[in-house]
Amino acid sequence: MYEKDGEKYFIVDSHMHYWNAAPDNWVPGAEKYADGWINCFHAYQGLGPADTHWSIEHFQKYSEDDLMKDVFEDGYVDKAIFQPTYLKEWYKEGFNTTERNAALGEKHPGKFIANTRFDPRDGDVGLEQLKADVERYGSTGVKLYTAEWNNGSRGYKLSDPAAYRFLEAAQELGIKNIHVHKGPTIWPLDKDAFDVSDIDHAATDFQGLNFIVEHVGLPRIEDFCFMATQEPNVYAGLSVVIGGLMHARPKFFAKVMGELLFWVGEDKMTFGSDYGIWEPKWQIEGFVDWDYPSDEFSDYPRLGTAGKKKILGLNAAKLYDIEVPAEYRLEAGQGTPGAQDDAQLVAGA
Amino acid sequence: MTAPLTAGSRSAVPRGPSAPAGHAPGAAPEGHPGPGQGPPGAARVLQALDAVRDPELDDPITALGFVASCTVSPDGDASVRLRLPTYFCAPNFAFLMVADAYDAVSGLPGVRRTEVVLEDHFASDAINGGVAARAGFARSFDGEAAGELDQLRADFLRKAVMAGTDQVCRPLLAAGTEPDALRAMTLGEVPPSRALDRLRQRRAELGLPAGDDAPLLIDPATGAPVAGDAVPLHLRKARITRVGIEANSGICRGMLRHRYDSAGQGEEDQ
Numbered sequence: 001m002y003e004k005d006g007e008k009y010f011i012v013d014s015h016m017h018y019w020n021a022a023p024d025n026w027v028p029g030a031e032k033y034a035d036g037w038i039n040c041f042h043a044y045q046g047l048g049p050a051d052t053h054w055s056i057e058h059f060q061k062y063s064e065d066d067l068m069k070d071v072f073e074d075g076y077v078d079k080a081i082f083q084p085t086y087l088k089e090w091y092k093e094g095f096n097t098t099e100r101n102a103a104l105g106e107k108h109p110g111k112f113i114a115n116t117r118f119d120p121r122d123g124d125v126g127l128e129q130l131k132a133d134v135e136r137y138g139s140t141g142v143k144l145y146t147a148e149w150n151n152g153s154r155g156y157k158l159s160d161p162a163a164y165r166f167l168e169a170a171q172e173l174g175i176k177n178i179h180v181h182k183g184p185t186i187w188p189l190d191k192d193a194f195d196v197s198d199i200d201h202a203a204t205d206f207q208g209l210n211f212i213v214e215h216v217g218l219p220r221i222e223d224f225c226f227m228a229t230q231e232p233n234v235y236a237g238l239s240v241v242i243g244g245l246m247h248a249r250p251k252f253f254a255k256v257m258g259e260l261l262f263w264v265g266e267d268k269m270t271f272g273s274d275y276g277i278w279e280p281k282w283q284i285e286g287f288v289d290w291d292y293p294s295d296e297f298s299d300y301p302r303l304g305t306a307g308k309k310k311i312l313g314l315n316a317a318k319l320y321d322i323e324v325p326a327e328y329r330l331e332a333g334q335g336t337p338g339a340q341d342d343a344q345l346v347a348g349a
Numbered sequence: 350m351t352a353p354l355t356a357g358s359r360s361a362v363p364r365g366p367s368a369p370a371g372h373a374p375g376a377a378p379e380g381h382p383g384p385g386q387g388p389p390g391a392a393r394v395l396q397a398l399d400a401v402r403d404p405e406l407d408d409p410i411t412a413l414g415f416v417a418s419c420t421v422s423p424d425g426d427a428s429v430r431l432r433l434p435t436y437f438c439a440p441n442f443a444f445l446m447v448a449d450a451y452d453a454v455s456g457l458p459g460v461r462r463t464e465v466v467l468e469d470h471f472a473s474d475a476i477n478g479g480v481a482a483r484a485g486f487a488r489s490f491d492g493e494a495a496g497e498l499d500q501l502r503a504d505f506l507r508k509a510v511m512a513g514t515d516q517v518c519r520p521l522l523a524a525g526t527e528p529d530a531l532r533a534m535t536l537g538e539v540p541p542s543r544a545l546d547r548l549r550q551r552r553a554e555l556g557l558p559a560g561d562d563a564p565l566l567i568d569p570a571t572g573a574p575v576a577g578d579a580v581p582l583h584l585r586k587a588r589i590t591r592v593g594i595e596a597n598s599g600i601c602r603g604m605l606r607h608r609y610d611s612a613g614q615g616e617e618d619q
Contacts, residue, residue, distance in 0.1 A: 027527065032471070033471065034472055036436035036437060037436075039435075039436060040436055040437050042437040043435055043604045043607045044604065045606070046603065046604070046606075046607030047600065047603045047604070090529055218480050218593070218596065218597060218600070219405060219591065219593055219594070219596070219597030220593065221589065221596070222508075222511075222589045222592075223588065223592040225585070225589055244597065244600050244603075245465070245600065248599065248600075248603045249596065249600070249603065252592070252595055252596040252599045253596075255495060255592040255595070255596065256592060256593075256596050258592075259588075259589045259592050262585075263589070272503045295605035
């Protein structure tokens with residue numbers, strides 16, 4: 001929890017990682033990719049405050065104790081949601097697998113939620129694996145990378161029949177939240193990996209699932225917003241938005257927040273630190289203090305204390321059925337509702 | 350033999366092991382200096398590179414800091430080295446920038462041979478070799494890419510048109526022009542500005558109306574004028590498109606600065 005000026009914030013970090021990208025985990029022959037990947041992540045960390053930067057060695061492999069201190073002890077987080085990233089072509093044991101995350105989670109009961117993943121191109125084997133992972137780790141969410149390469153395929157769309165088969169299976173297994181990476185990417189070469197129209201279709205056809213678009217489709221935030229406005233079960237995952245812009249580019253951060261508040265609304269935005277890229281502490285402190293820097297932004301919706309409480313934890317708590325102690329909850333109707341009128345505006349256009 | 354003419358002598362950029370040296374086999378010389386025509390100076394080459402844009406960020410690669418070095422030998426051999434914010438920047442955009450840079454430089458009078466090398470990128474070999482061999486994107490990434498990048502480029506030009514619409518309209522709105530009045534305006538009625546020139550240029554590149562009598566507000570996909578009741582939404586879309594591009598640009602510039610501690614040739618602070 002975080003407390004400032006008498007206000008108490010329940011914090012759910014809905015997008016964070018526990019990876020091993022040290023040389024001992026590099027696949028022989030793929031060293032330049034494994035090294036390039038983690039260096040690229042490390043450069044993102046450079047967008048945060050200088051006193052939160054880590055050495056590359058520390059960044060490649062932080063310890064369990066580091067994570068517990070940075071996220072919970074110093075970082076105010078009440079509940080953290082692991083989002084796995086496999087990348088087994090480059091990392092022998094995977095970069096950040098469900099298994100690795102869950103092993104840490106089991107040592108700290110009540111602190112973590114371990115999401116898992118699937119890839120529709122894995123077929124029946126993938127379905128079995130999903131079932132096994134959900135049974136073993138109790139996952140209620142998945143993280144998907146639609147742009148990922150798999151066996152000669154250059155990415156997939158969530159609207160593909162094979163993906164629908166997995167979404168149906170996931171729903172039957174009790175999965176509720178589909179986190180989809182639509183943001184900075186590597187592969188594929190020629191398909192537009194940021195295209196969010198597939199989420200539009202899937203969200204319409206799977207009303208019982210929530211679709212959290214991580215990194216809000218950056219650099220295609222406009223496509224994401226037009227789509228999210230029309231789909232009640234689509235959410236904006238703020239990982240990278242806060243970490244990558246709030247400190248480094250405060251003016252652009254204000255504009256992006258303004259647009260998200262206008263198109264998506266504070267009820268459908270979720271905080272994610274993207275730890276270990278960025279520590280949650282400075283992000284939460286800065287976000288609670290945040291306001292538009294000048295009058296230049298006066299035609300954007302305001303964000304008050306209630307809205308910040310929703311974004312920092314209450315919205316994700318609702319998605320994941322996380323019990324929130326009474327002192328952190330909001331009264332019904334507090335804050336600014338979502339952008340329903342604007343949804344009609346877009347739908348009628 | 351004198352030293353190459355150099356627009357900047359810095360060489361702080363580490364050459365990755367994958368960066369190819371010299372020309373790809375089969376790369377033919379690109380024309381010869383005409384009689385009495387010496388090679389262009391490095392500054393002229395840099396100027397030509399101003400016309401090459403990052404399609405996604407819609408800014409010149411020079412201003413973005415992507416030109417690591419730019420030299421011309423006394424014989425007219427031009428050598429350009431490009432760099433990007435990360436090792437994994439999207440290869441499709443990277444390819445377009447390298448290919449466009451090649452075209453911009455090799456088309457200059459007095460340039461005998463052109464070499465454009467993208468440094469420190471996971472796909473450096475495929476991109477540099479493909480551009481040097483004039484292979485096109487699909488052949489450069491044999492088996493990995495399904496087509497050329499014209500559609501991608503057009504998609505982003507349309508975004509640039511939307512963002513440019515905001516750049517032109519925002520000052521007009523701030524000065525009290527009503528949205529409905531914007532709908533009735535032609536490009537010729539808008540006071541001259543750099544933003545307007547830029548908008549016209551992007552529209553012309555897409556084959557959209559860009560003359561004085563063309564409407565200010567058009568659908569970037571069809572060129573049709575925006576209908577009256579659609580103007581507020583059109584302007585909202587224009588604004589968020591600009592915000593998206595600018596925010597992305599901010600992240601890219603931050604990453605580039607983290608990766609390289611020296612300014613690029615022709616880099617402009619933002």
